[in-house]
Structures are given as C-alpha cells and as structure tokens.
Amino acid sequence: MLSSSYIKLINSLRFKKYRDRNKLFVIEGDKLVSEYLASGKPVKLLLALPSWIEKKDRALLSSAREIISVSESELIKVSQLTTPQGTLALVEMERFIPDIESLEDKLSIILDNIQDPGNLGTIIRIAAWFGIENIICSFGTVDVYNPKTIQSSMGAHLHVNTYFADLHDTFAQAAELNIPVYAATLDGEPVKNIDKTHNGFLLFGNESRGVSEELMTYVTQKISIPPFKKVQAGIDSLNVAMSAAIICSEFRR
C-alpha cells in the first residue's frame, strides 16, 4: 500500500527543485530498474507490481532499501510514463566533484548550456558507447536527472559520471595540465583532418548559440563536421547530439 506522502514525494520529483532538495530521482521500467539494482547504486525505494517482484531474484531485490508491492492503479498515480512499466524506483543522486587531474589521460566531454533533456540523454548514451567515462556540464546545462534525460540515455547513466562545474575553473585547470580542448563549431577544421589525441576535452555548446564566446579562449582546436555540398538555405547545422556522435566516433576511430 503506497502512502499519500510517498505519492506526493514521487510526483514532486518531476521538478528539479524537489529532486535537488530530496537528492532523489525517478527511474522506471524493468530494464532500467533491474540495471540500477544490479549496479549497487543506492536504490532507496522500489515500487513494483506483485507479478514483477515474483519474477525477480531475491539477491537483486535485496539491494533496494525498501520495497513496496503496488497495484496498477497505485503505479499510475506516480508514473511519469503514458503507460507505466510495472516498476518504478527512487535512486539517490550522486553529485561528483570533478578532479581535473584524474582526467588528464582520458577523453572527456564538456557541455556548455545544453538545454534539451533528450539531447543530454543521447550524449550520455554516446559517451557510454565510445568509452568516455566523464561528462562535465556547465551549471546552465539541463539537469541530468530530468526524466526525459534518464529515458533517452537508456541506462547509460550507470556507466558515465556526470559533473556540474564552473567551466572557467575547469578549463583553467585543463590549461595548466596542457589538456587539449577541441570545440565543435561551424567554422573549425574538418574533424577527419585533425590530429586526434587519445586524451582531451570535447566541448559542445548550446543548441542555438553554440559554444559561449568567453569559453572560446580556452579552446586549442576548433573542429567541424563539413556538409557534403554547399549547404542549402535553411539547413545551417547538425543537431548537437548528432555532432557529438560523429566527433566521438572520429576520436575513437
């Protein structure tokens, strides 16, 4: 039986303010919930239909701090999906503080004010695919625990650390360590032509404004994805998640 205070709490987590206040976020569906349970991440509360609980391994279930068996109608009251998927869990947020020195020999992604939660989730998924373990986001970037971000990352959250930081500090430290900074721009060198290091920061900017002017001073190499022909009127750029897919693929080529 789901208490009204839990219903209120779970529904409040649609909003960043309440996610931050409670340090909790929501995941839904068999695949995602099972992966979080298996990962050892702190699952504070697990809600599921009795039929779902019966099918699951006891050891897996035991990693949730609290389990409540719920009915379909209770699940509908708290689900953020059009069609609830049998299970929902609350997970404790982890807020990492980036240690730039530990990133010195790695390839990392830096995001400057990405606004669309679907784009952010897709970029997290791309990072996981290409073995990029760390993403540092400007404070103006959309929340990584936004339900749409969680959904579009398809579980990749588990394999990629996401940090929020003042990017001026981040880049100042990177400069001291001579970490190369590559920025995706419209007028950079075609990505296929540049010397690609095994380490460095790949910087992607806001969906409509690109990388902030004041961050460009930290950039050591501007890169671009040239169109096949002179671009037709109206198509002025690729979507930022597409650019990230192509550039990460080139760096891991």
Place this chain on the structure above:
Amino acid sequence: MLSSSYIKLINSLRFKKYRDRNKLFVIEGDKLVSEYLASGKPVKLLLALPSWIEKKDRALLSSAREIISVSESELIKVSQLTTPQGTLALVEMERFIPDIESLEDKLSIILDNIQDPGNLGTIIRIAAWFGIENIICSFGTVDVYNPKTIQSSMGAHLHVNTYFADLHDTFAQAAELNIPVYAATLDGEPVKNIDKTHNGFLLFGNESRGVSEELMTYVTQKISIPPFKKVQAGIDSLNVAMSAAIICSEFRR
C-alpha cells in the same frame, strides 16, 4: 477571421488519417514557413499575426494561395506548439513514386519500420547535411508528415525526397541494377574498414528489432559501429539516428 471549418480542418491534421485524406500537412514558425514560401512548394493556406505579415516581402507572401490574418487567440486554437510562433501554414503533400533507376549512381537511405517520428526527422536532417537526396521508407515507417517529424527535421524536408514503398520491390530492382545494399547491424564489419562506394543503399532498421530478417537476403554488406570497449551490460546499441549520423559521415568522408 478564421472560420470554424478551417479550425476543424487544421486540428484534424494532427492525425495521419486526416493528413492522408486531405493531402495536407501543417508547418509552424517563421523559419519553416518562410522557407516553404521561398521554395515554391504548394502552400495552400497561410495564417499569421498582422505583425508577421507586415514584415514579410510581398513577393514571398504571394506564393501562398490564401492568406488569413489571425489574432493570437485564433492561432492558439490551431497551433500544435506549446507557444505558437506567429505563423502557421498548410502545405500540400507530395507523394513521390521511387524510380530506382534514377538512384543507381547516388547514395540513398532506406528505412525499415522506423517508429519514432523524432528519429525520422533527425535522419532527414542528417540526409540533407550529407547531400543524400532520397529516403525510401517501408510502409510501416512513421509518417514523414507527422508534426514531430517536421519539427525535428528543421526544414530539411525541403531538400530530401521521401518515398513510401514495398521494400521487397525496391531491393529486387536494386539487385538487378547491382546497387550495393549496406545494412546497419550489430554484427557487421566496422564501417571504417569497408570499401565505401559513392552510390548504394544504406539500410536502417526498427528501433528495437533492427532490420527485418526477410530483408537481410538483399543485403550485400553488413556494417556496424563498434563500441570503444566491450560494451557494458545494458548498453546494447546506439540509437538509430546516431548510427545514421555516423554511417553517413563515414560514407561521405
């Protein structure tokens, strides 16, 4: 003044059935509407705030068959956006019949049952960027005139022809013409290693099931985008639009 019959017509176009019946679809916003007017495509009806109409060139406006000046409140009644963008237009659909012989020397995209309208729109945008003029979709693929497809393609519809066809017929004709067929799969040859022709069909399958088994017989080369490391549990594939971005980029490299 917007008549109630127009309000009813425009709102009905949210549904494929009525788009097909009326052979019309909706576009919204200054950028998209201006591009359609400039392109010479058949704009049947243009609705706009008086302030929008005043700013526009007369020659541009004259390519709409009918113009109705509307109020904010009238626009809200028919807009499919959360915040209406000052203008909305009805455009006549074009249904192309693919002439496979004309594709012999070109690179084209073939889509087998893509279900997500955002993915389809993104793939149309990628095609436009990489100079791929033609996309042939199976009859089971989501409608290209779905409002979400139009929105995520960002005007790229204007530069890419989209066809619906029985893919068995399409591939049978391609085989007679010796057009190579590359299928994006999880177990194909890494795309960077294969010999890439300047022409051919790039085949992408459904978001969860991939390319249909029965179409695989037509495939001349299976290709894949390998992950950087052995993939972690839970991340079993890239999103189809990401794969399309990377594969098109490789073919145009």
